[in-house]
Amino acid sequence: MDRTRLALTAVAAVLALPLVTAAHHADRTPYGDRFDSFAGHPAGPAAVRIRGAAVEAYDSGTGARRWTYGRRGSRPLALYRAPGHTFALWADGLLTDTGPRRVRWHRAVPGLRGWLARRPERAAGVLKPLDADAGMLAVVTPERVSAFRAADGDLRWLLPARDGCAFDPARSARTDGVLLLAQPCRDRDSWSQELAAVDGLGKITPGRTPLGNELPGERPTDRGGNRVARPS
Known part of the structure; x- marks a missing residue:
């Protein structure tokens, strides 16, 4: 009888090895993610905060x-919350979007780390939202503005700083759906060169025909009188 039990124990241990190995490798995500969801929470309003070295969503009440x-x-160093999205900026220069049940996407921003x-x-x-519903999110660094589509993290456009100038993420203003960014320059010949006006479609210039930001399969929409070119 003891031999039978010993044999069964050995077989069970051998069968468990692949499961243990699989769990070990599953934890080795390329971004080092650990997402824990807590069951039984109420369905009321939620808030997010940075707590220690993690992002935490909690019941507001x-x-x-x-x-x-x-x-x-x-x-995490900074958060921006939009309906259904929690955008986090991490110390290693990574941008992430987290929903109620999982991490949706990761994007690396060059030079940010x-x-x-x-x-x-x-x-x-x-982190700067580019429209009212945060469908587009900008990451502003001194060298460039990177705009990501919130739904899938797709990089939609880049705006480099002018030669001799640098964006100042701490200095911005919003008016009528337009984000004004400070862009101080070494040669201060014109104050207008020290401002950049952008929206979800990119830099605002006369007669522009930007690509839309719709997901694949959606129809391009006109926004504020701008002509929206169809993706090639």
Whole structure:
């Protein structure tokens, strides 16, 4: 009888090895993600915050946790919340979007890691929504503005700073659906060169024909009188 039990134990251990190995490898995500969802939370309004080295969603009334999201080797520096989306900027220069049940996408922003490493508090002004429903999100760094579609993280357009100039993420203003960004320049010949006006379709210029930001299969829409070119 003891031999039978010993044999069964050995077989069970051998069968369990692939499962243990699979779980071990499953944890090795390329971004070091760890997403934990807590069952039984109420369906009321939720809020998000940075808590320690993780992003946490919690019930606005009771404070009960709904989910937490952390990444090995990095920590969140700034958040922007929109309906159904929690955008987080991480110390290693990664941008993520998290929903109620999972992490939707990751995007690396060139040059951001080194710039934030010197002064992490700069992250507070980097994330800028480009429309009322945050369908487009801008990441503003001194060298460029990168615009991502919230639905899938697709990079829709880039705006480099003018030669001799640099964007200042901490200085911006919004009016009539337009985001005005400060762009200080070394040669201050014209104050107009030190401002950049953008919206969800990119830099605002007379007669522009930008590509739309619709998901594949959706029809391009006119916004504010702009002609929207069809994707090629």
